[in-house]
Amino acid sequence: MQSWLLVVGALSVLAVPGGAQADEHEGDTQILKVVINKGHDIALGTTEAKKFTLQVTASDDSGIKEDFTVPSLWKDSKGLVIPDNPTGNCVPHAGAPTTSTCTYRMTFHPRIDPQDNTTAGTWKAAVSISGNDGDYMSKDAAATVQVRRYAKMTVNAAPEPVKKGKTLTVTGSLTRANWETYKYAGYTGQPVKLQFRKKGSSAYTTVKTVTTGSLGALKTNVKAATDGYWRWSFADTSTTHPATTTADYVDVR
Template sequence: MRIRATVAAVSGALALSALAVPAAHAAGPSTHRADAAKAFQAAHPATSSRAGISARVAADEGWPYDLDVIFFNLKVAKAIKVGTTHNVSTTITYTMKFGADVDVRAKDFFTYPYLYKGPFNNLQHLLYSDRPATCSVTSPSTAICKGEIDIYPPWLFNSNAGTWRAGAQATAFNGQDPQSDDIDWSKVGFIDRGGLGTTLVQRNSKLTTGAKPKPVKKGRTVTVTGKLTRANWESREYSGYSGQAVKLQFRKKGTTTYKTLKTVRTNSTGSLKTTVKATVDGYYRFSFAGTTTTPAVNAPGDLVRVKK
């Protein structure tokens, strides 16, 4: 979805997705998304008007009826790391149970997963798919669906990092033309449900470690420096993460396990500096446990040889 996540405060999922369809996708999958958005607006005319969205569809004949579809067993990654340049795709799967009058194989039946922040009845931030989910019908009343959501760093604010909830929607146009001014919305089915799962959308982190002198005499002081940074979605650069507890760890050469020596806090620029006494050859590294907004990260180990 290439729209900034705080374009508008909208109740429901689809209204926001209709506000900005990128030119590169305007004639492709986003057309389906825009059509589904019209169904949402028709089902929620009061919300659409408050959000500044065209109320034309709300004035058309009838409102969409409640589609006989239930969503459950939604699965999404526990965390999604987003850097500063490349888009990140995440897959959402869910099961859809539908009534006998719902033709999920119809060409004009669409279902989408999405991620949102804030209360479901007053959405403020939304991440939505450019393409409908693909579904495999497993019984006369059940289908398993899979959709992908593309997250573009330039369209996120730093404040968007943290917990997001997942939802899904489905629209059955039943032969009605969503592009027509004479569409009979009472013949269109629509369903939209939130609170189906949660994930963390996080500002990707980086951590460095450097130890000196090399080599060092046994019993002498080793100075270990490093820096903890995380993606700044607004400047499109990595910036220092201040005031964070970071562990200094050591792994003896020839072993595989790191042991924590002490905990150090990053300064105002995200930098780290501490000292230890040299004992044996081994690797020093900093390790960050992570927060809800920033993922855990381990720096590569830096080998220091000890002379007698």
């Protein structure tokens, strides 16, 4: 199967929302490297758009043609994101004019692009690059990026202050963005670390791991030993971004 090419004036947008297609290649054009969001995951909440870059480094003996092709990000048949700037701002490398890096500005809109929660996970970059002599290369999965649901957490340690040796109750919650309701909902059944940093220290240590309950609720008891800071820390999942609370200071008397 061949890639779908959407031609808009002089621009060619490589869009592959239906699944993996065959790569295409003619001549000596080479796609050398593709970097999405500077190598970081993309975390989306419910309202704020996420701006990022997609950079394509490519070579051709005639040089790279800047105003011909445009990349896209896609996931199965449910997601497609194209650049805000279709020309790409291709800059030849110093001392190597046949190699250029093209930088495309892109925007993920949480209320437009991830059509539902199933679009969290691995997105692929479809890239097509042309040389000034008409040679070209296209790859439908030239690179990948993890697009994850943004997570939020809260923490509260009580009572404050507390007597040394008495019970301290630490509560909180873990919620994540729902791209269907555009609200944050509790993330249940997830392991979350309770961490403590002694006053005057710079390092946190994990005291215990607690599993989130109904509506993402967290609650556990510990013995108060010394002044310090308490926080919750959630690692991540394949669909959800990591999160760590701000610290709650407790004075132990």
